[in-house]
Amino acid sequence: MASESKVESNAQSNGKGSIAFHGMSCPLPLQDYPNVILGHGGGGKLSSELVEHIFLPAFDNSHLAGLGDSTVFDVGQGRMAFTTDSYVVQPLFFPGGSIGDLAVNGTVNDLAMSGAKPVYLSAGFIIEEGFPIGQLKQIADDMGAAARAADVSIITGDTKVVERGHGDGCYINTAGVGIVPNEVNISPDKARPGDVVMVSGTIGDHGMAIMSVREGLEFEAQIESDSAPLNQMVADIIKACPEVRVLRDPTRGGLAASLNEIAVASGYGIVIEEPSLPINPTVESACEILGFDPLLVANEGKLVCIVPGKSADDVLSAMKSNPFGANAAVIGNVVAEHPKMVIAKTMIGASRVITLPIGEQLPRIC
């Protein structure tokens, strides 16, 4: 890559094979990576370091410091949420969905997790020269259908084309804006001991769907992505429990990453009962065969919900009455013990620490 030579003049070498960043001290392992590795995009520790050490210092502002999936800001009379996500999933079409509905549902869900009602999306395409127009139309149609299903509109867009060999078919970025009801105040730091932790359905479906099609694996039943819009479910949850504490969609990094974020942000511990985790049996078998931990596998149509104990039954009913929440389940509790740590109790009564994944278990998942 022609750019390799440039970094040597831009960054001072500290003589130990790593680089020193101007104007900041950076004691964390990022220094050990002079170049980006796949794990920097994996939603785990390496991703966090990239954000903390490269982007936060550069873009310095109080909104960004929240590090949520979307950012809420005041505008005139109301509050709005704003989010962005790029989609680089490979293959572009997979059982249960395509990059098109993923690009809409993913951004709709990021807005919904801050309690916002998603309203408008943008769509930015980076297309490789030679990409079949028929596939582009299929992707655009999938986006349109997903937007109608989620009751949002794609109102602005942009298309760039790069030369053959400099992209990978089609990348999509969507940004989204939503309106946050005044009474809503949902964020990962709101979890409190005694709160109940729930998921809205089976975990690991999206990641294993991608994995099985990418590796050409066949199981008894086809594993389908769970790609779905969760904004209506969020509205139902808020109606059942206006004081809902936390909502997260466990995408890259899976449930493990979301629960760790919540534990760290709130300063409390989380205990989950592993036998309570809803998992599709085919997904469970596939994970066992391939050596994946379902807690680390991406979901694209599931949410984690933390609510005060007294509201748990109402919220569970609300989730179960939604078409995407039939398998919703209580999976654990927020506790005062082991602050900032997530512990899973296994079927045989043992405990294991669930850590934030370091890098990338499965690249190009969304």
Place this chain on the structure above:
Amino acid sequence: MASESKVESNAQSNGKGSIAFHGMSCPLPLQDYPNVILGHGGGGKLSSELVEHIFLPAFDNSHLAGLGDSTVFDVGQGRMAFTTDSYVVQPLFFPGGSIGDLAVNGTVNDLAMSGAKPVYLSAGFIIEEGFPIGQLKQIADDMGAAARAADVSIITGDTKVVERGHGDGCYINTAGVGIVPNEVNISPDKARPGDVVMVSGTIGDHGMAIMSVREGLEFEAQIESDSAPLNQMVADIIKACPEVRVLRDPTRGGLAASLNEIAVASGYGIVIEEPSLPINPTVESACEILGFDPLLVANEGKLVCIVPGKSADDVLSAMKSNPFGANAAVIGNVVAEHPKMVIAKTMIGASRVITLPIGEQLPRIC
């Protein structure tokens, strides 16, 4: 590409080497392109066809139909503008700027052209495995500096990493939201006969800066990109002339594309006096040597402004008092003759039609 085979099953062949789209009749030349070509990203006719025939039908909504660079929508008490752009410029660093400040200025300018005050940006990165962290930091720092200069904040972001060979160093998407003052109503269809057409400075600087560094060309003076935020200039213009009709930033496709868009949207003709066009002499020489028409070359820190004739002097003064408007000039008029066409009067008194470029004069320009 593995996806080539897929289009054949997704799209019906009409037996003439082109594809038929399901559920739409498509009599335009898009049918002749079964695959995306570079020109589909060039901001010219091919880009328009892609938007009209693929994206507009799929995303169907009244906001999008305006086809502006950003979209204005009502939210509670106020009006907001929303826009997105992906940046794939090559090389990433060039005289006068980098992909970083381009990604901020470009989106700031798209918002400003609808009369909005840009407020918040998102940033989505698609980074190739192996990209030097030092360069990523330089890009992020450039974005931060550009955001501060334009008085906007980057408040949400996302990072994806793709495998080596499936990207090109670093692609950036920024989306932006801005607040539109109630009295402002600026759009390309507002041009009227008798209005005056102005540009805010020399044209073609950005495109020729990229071209010269990419081709290793050396001229007497180095050509620098004009990448700059234009939101303050727009505020000054609106102050000098609240009834300003049209603002556009002539990026991909150059001044020719912007003027043609305005002519088509308004239904009137535009005449420009070619000798009045401000052009940096080095850029003019470079264009002559390389066979480029400066009217078609991209700008990243210039605007076209159309105002009622009586306000022309005030607006010209306002532009000239801005640091990025020193070379602002009146270049022509809106006329009732030759509707929807742009005519240039040359130095020797001849007239030539300025058409919308078909495809890509210079790919990867922004």
